[in-house]
Amino acid sequence: MKILISLLIISIFVVTSSGVGIYLIESPHEDAQITNLIDAFWWATATVTTVGYGDVVPVTEAGRIMGIGLMFGGISIIGVFISALGARLVGSRLKQRETVEYDTKSLIIKKISEIERLEKHEVDLLINMVKDLHDELHHKSDPKT
Numbered sequence: 001m002k003i004l005i006s007l008l009i010i011s012i013f014v015v016t017s018s019g020v021g022i023y024l025i026e027s028p029h030e031d032a033q034i035t036n037l038i039d040a041f042w043w044a045t046a047t048v049t050t051v052g053y054g055d056v057v058p059v060t061e062a063g064r065i066m067g068i069g070l071m072f073g074g075i076s077i078i079g080v081f082i083s084a085l086g087a088r089l090v091g092s093r094l095k096q097r098e099t100v101e102y103d104t105k106s107l108i109i110k111k112i113s114e115i116e117r118l119e120k121h122e123v124d125l126l127i128n129m130v131k132d133l134h135d136e137l138h139h140k141s142d143p144k145t
Contacts, residue, residue, distance in 0.1 A: 003084045011048070011077055018070050019044040025063045033057055048074035 023040035026032045033056050034040050043056045047070045058064050118126065 001088075004081070004088075007077060007081050007084070014070070014073055014077070015041065015044045015048055018048065018066065022058060022063055022066055025060055025066065026058050029060050031059050033059060034063070044070065047071055048077070050074050050078070 019037065019041040022034055022043060023037055026034040026040070027036070034043055039056050043058070046053050046056075047067055050071065052071075058067055115123075115126070
């Protein structure tokens, strides 16, 4: 969970700093499409999420280089997010499986302990029951009978 929160904070920082940066780079240019902070944040968000609508684009070389960096940054953030989320889901499944295995082993150990405390006639009765069950199952699976 820590990594997901860290990624959220990093994403907010990247979009905010890129938005302000692109505004400072682009707005003074006479052909600029990014002339206010709203356009700058819109562009930064569309670029970092790799949506890239193309409705607002940088026109300066510095702005385009910043855009390239932001694209790679966005791909990296998304890749780390998906990897972290996948690892969390797989880890959760493994933990559930380990819990089931541990519970099963504990139950088997408990039952073996109970069997060890049985008296001789109870053990004989249990053995006969298992034999009868085996014979019955064997009889059902044998097509000749």
